Amino acid sequence: MAGPISIIALVAILAKHLIQTTSASTDSHGNLDAILEQSPAAICVTEFTDSRCVYANRAACDLLGYTPGDCSQVDIESMIAEEDCSAQQLRLEALTSGDIARSALTVRRKDGSLLAADVSVRMIDGGKFVWCLADITEQKNTEDALRNEVKFTDDLIKSLPGIFYLADKDGRFLRWNANFEAMSGYSAGELERAHPLDFIPEDDKHAFVGGNLIEMFTTGRSLAESYFLTKDRQRIPFFFTGTKAKLGQNDCLLGVGLDITSRKTAEEQIYYLAHYDALTNLPNRILFNDRISHTLSFASRYGQQFAVLFVDLDSFKEINDTQGHNTGDVVLQQAALRISQSLRESDTVARIGGDEFLVLLPGISGAEEACIVADKILTAVTHPIDVDGSEIIVSSSIGISIFPDHGSDNHSLVKAADEAMYHAKRSGKNRYHLKRDAMPPSDSVAKHLRHC
Known part of the structure; x- marks a missing residue:
């Protein structure tokens, strides 16, 4: 079907030909009327100075809700419902341009209902205007629906709580949400030149299949936890999910990232509560058992020795009973600090309850080294506490067990150290005792034993 512009041009040509062919005016008028009445396009004719129609074909009457023959009731000016455009403006544009003026307008029918129409007008010889109207309501509804869908998608992307991006197969950003700019600290212009992997720290890129972003998605590895690297080099924990998508005929990568700082913080708090003592911030029994298990496995494999020290504060109950629990807490905290300061970085001290501590000394050369550490702890703990x-003033009693001499598993080594500690208490307190084994201690070890 011919469009509104081609139809109105055809009508204008016919009308001009009709005016010029005066010798057969009656037949020509009849022929033109027949053509216009049979036209599927809605066509109206107005005078130069009046917006009321002097002619409206059947299609125009049907479109506007008038009966045939009521064309004089059709007022082009009043039926256009647009506030920012009028029939007078279209006529003026057609007059000054000498060509077709056209606009998509809202048109009011006779019954007051509205429809979207493509309105075209052109001035013809004889001082008349030819109007052509095409109902584009369905087209406009489709366009509005599409526009609303696009707006909904844009609003949805903007409202996403995390970061969103769409990148082509070369990693060039095509779209992203406002959160991406706010979170990253980069401007829109900077993001246009960036690559998704620019926001992943080097030591985390192995999670993205060796830095190949496309491979990550095509091999199905679309989930990964990593740090999101901002412009000012902050590292924010993120959970990334991505998928392969199509943009037209081109493959692209759709990525979404969620800030999991709160989750990570909660996990760290849960881990801390499960593995550390709240009063002294030392590892608890659970974490100590885990570390001694690792040490046991390593020492067994490489033929190494390690020591377990059981440290118990002397007469701590009396301090609690006479000075109060607040004072007792300070004593425990200071004792924990002093024991920690007597150890190497590779050693572990744990509070396992009350006034009891366990110390793990991996990779020692023998019992003599363990005795030296125990002596340092005794001296450190006895310093007055303000x-x-x-x-x-508080003292301590320490029991020492050595792997593999006094046990081959966690339980037996701790039990042996516990028994040695009680021996030290029975021998007068403020001393350490090395668990006895079948073989007598060497002369060098014997020299370091204090009142054992």
Whole structure:
């Protein structure tokens, strides 16, 4: 079907030909009327100075809700419902340009209902205007629906709580949400030149299949936890999910990232509560058992020795009972600190309850080295502790067991150290005791034993 512009041009040509062919005016008028009445396009004719129609074909009457013959009731000016465009403006544009003026307008029918129409007008010889109207309501509804869908998608992308991006197969960003700019600290212009992997720290890129972003998606590895690297080099924990998508005929990568800082913080808090002592910040029994298991496995494989020290504060109950629990807490914290300061970085000290501590000394050369550490702990703990201006003096008793001499598993080594600690207490406290084994201690070890 011919469009509105081609139809109105055809009508204009016919009308011009009709005016010029005066010798057969009656027949020509009849022929033109027949053509216009049979036209599927809605066509109206107005005078130069009046917006009321002097002619409206059947299609125009049907479109506008008038009966045939009521063309004089059709007022082009009043039926156009647009506030920012009028029939007068279209006529003026057609007059000044000498060509067709056209606009998509809302048109009011006789019954007051509205429809979307493509309105075209052209001035013809004789001082008349030819109007052509095409109902584009369905087309406009489709366009509005598409526009609303696009707006909904844009609003959805903008409202996503994390970051969103669409990149082509070369990693060039095509789209991203506002959160991406806000989170990354980069401007839109900078993001246009960036690559998704620019936001992943080097030591985390192995999670993205060796830095090949396309391979990550095509091999199905679309989930990964990593840090999101901002412009000012902050590392924010993120959970990334991505998939391969199509943009027209081209493959692209759609990625979504969620900030999991809160989750990571909660996980760290849960881990801390499960593995550390809240009063002293030392590892608890669970974490100590885990570390001694690793040490046991390593020492067994490479034929190494390690020591377990059981440290118990002497007469701590009396301090709690006479000075109060607040003072007792300070004593425990200071004792924990002093034991820690007596150890190497590779050693572990744990509070396993009350005033009891366990110490793990991996990779020692023998019992003599363990005795030296125990002696350092005894000396450190006995220094006076200042509590609100008062000096509190506390001592400790230490039991020592050596792998593999006194046990081959966690339980037996801790039990042996516990038994040795009680021997030290029975021998007068403020001393250490090395668990006895079948073989007598060497002369060098014997020299370091204090009142054992």
